[in-house]
Amino acid sequence: MIERMETGQRMSKIVKHNGVAYLCGQVGSGDTVAEQTKDCLSRVDALLEKAGSSRTRILQAIVWVSDMADFAEMNAVWDAWVPAGHAPARACGEAKLARPSLLVEVIVTAACD
Incomplete structure (x- = not known):
C-alpha cells in the first residue's frame, strides 16, 4: 500500500511504502547557509x-x-544534527536551486512505522 501525506497537485510532502518514508526536498529560511540548514533540518x-x-x-x-x-x-550544522552512530548514506552536490535566495536543500528517505 502507498500512503501519501500532505498531498497537493504537484507533490506530496511524504510518501510511505513498505516501511519507508520518502520526504520531498526541504529548504529553510535565513540569510546564511547555516541558518537555512538549521531551519531545513527542523522541517x-x-x-x-x-x-x-x-x-x-x-x-x-x-x-x-x-x-x-x-x-x-552546512556540514557543521548537519554534523551537530545527526545522532552519533546514526549517520545515513549521504550525497552532496552543487545545484542551482528553485530561487536564488535558497542556499541548501535536503531530501531524506527513512525507515518508518
Missing part, C-alpha cells in the same frame, strides 16, 4: 515525526548546496 524533523520516523532511522540523505564554498558551513 525534516517535523515531517519525520508525521511519518512515524526520526533522525535515527534516516536511510539516505541527498543534500544540494547552491555553492560548494558553503560545504563546510
